Amino acid sequence: MDFGGGDEIRFERKGRAGVVTLTRPKALNALSHGMVRALAKALAAWEDDPTIAAVLIRGEGRAFCSGGDIMQVYAAHRAGEEPPAAFFADEYRLNAHIERYRKPYVALIDGIVMGGGVGVSFHGSHRVVTENAQFAMPEVGIGFFPDVGASHLLPKLGGHFGRYLALTGNRIGWGDVLGCGLATHAINAADQERFAERLCDSGDADAALEGLTVSPARETEAAVLEAIGRHFARPSLPEIIEGLKAEVAADPFAARTLxxxxxRSPTSLLVAWREIEAGRGLSMADCMRMEFRILVRMLAGHDFYEGIRAAIVDKDRQPKWQPSRIEDVSTADIDAYFAPLGKRELTF
Incomplete structure (x- = not known):
């Protein structure tokens, strides 16, 4: 089946399921604009196709999807071209469509899932992880912000775990992904093909999972979960930082987390804090509108490109953030990221 996307994404009809496979394993299945547009077309067609009962999405190689192809963004910036806001607009519309999809949308996550990969998986009805899953929203580490609906997903996690993930960008394994509520099910990697075959035969995701699910223990120890809940319950980012500083000498968790x-980028941290707090009271569509407002301002700024340079291009791991300190970022600076865009607002 050809919905576009070339050799970067494959679409198949198998039994009662529409099967999507991300096929850029050397790039860890990073999403290109072509992949986003092709997936959007497939989902629209399959949603109205009575012969398709469910959608399954998976990735080739050791990653489900490592995120969006940010080197395309960096290259456009270096060439002096218009920032590729259209890519993100289409991606955010796709994320919102997945969240309201009328049929079971099953993400089989066997490997790395970050950034844009989260957007095409964790808004679906069934988020199935294996022991190879590694989840992160690492955007604050590259001067960006947790997007693709993170403002809708992360506030729902108990124990302030969503704040912790957004502000640190730390990776978590399958036990934590399931335990915190991001995933709906876990299966062993060895059972992936059996599950996929069952799903394609029946079109019933719940029936296909029967007898295959497992309950992995959380990788994060109870004492650390308690510390996360205590530190990240504080009512502002500066208070979280001060609380961590107060315990650095006695608590390895506080020292590592601080x-x-x-x-991380001070601007990104403060933007992430506000978007996660704002997202608690917003619909998915409104979260995506908010994130697009932030995105447009990020593309016009400094830290995102500097973060890509330091992490991916030069790999010196020495980003020069502007401003370099949280106390030098004003409330007005952060307000500007959330201001309405007028005619440029994201529409659905």
Missing amino acids: STIEG
């Missing part, structure tokens, strides 16, 4: 946060 060190991580202090290496």
Whole structure:
């Protein structure tokens, strides 16, 4: 089946399921604009196709999907071209469509899932992880912000775990992904093909999972979960940082977490804090409108491109954030990221 996307994404009709496979394993299945547009077309066609009962999405290789192809963004910036806001607009519309999809949307996550990969998986009805799953929203580490609906997903996690993930960008394994509520099910990697075959035969995701699900223990120990809940319950980012500083000498978790946060973009941290708090009271569509407002301002700024340079291009891991300290970022600076865009607002 050809919905576009070339050799980067494959669409198949298997039994009662529409099967999507991300086929850029050397690029860890990073999403290109062509992949986003092709997936949007397929989902629209399959939603109205009575012979398709469910959609299954998976990735080739060791990643489900590592995120959006940010090197395309960096290349456009270096060439002096218009920032590719259209890519993100189409991606965000796709994320919103997945969240309201009228049929079971099953993401089989066997490997790395980050950024844009989260957007095409964790808004679906069934988020199935294996022991190879590695989840992260690492955007604050590259001067960006947790997008693709993170403002809709992360506020729902108990124990302030969503705040922790957004502000640190730390990776978590399958036990934590399931335990915090991001995933709906876990299966062993060895059972993936059996599950996929069952799903394609029946079109019934719940029936296909019967007898295959497992309950992995959380990788994060109870004492650390308690510390996360205590520290990240504080009512502002500066108060979280001060609380961590107060316990650095006595608590390895506080020392590690403070060190991580202090290496992130101050602007990104403050934007992430506000978007996660705002997202608690917003619909998915309104979250995506908010995130698009932030995105447009990020593309016109400094830290995102500097973060890509330091992490991917030069790989010196020494980003020069502007401003370099949280106390130098004003409330007005952050307000500007959330201001309406007028005629440029994201529409659905």
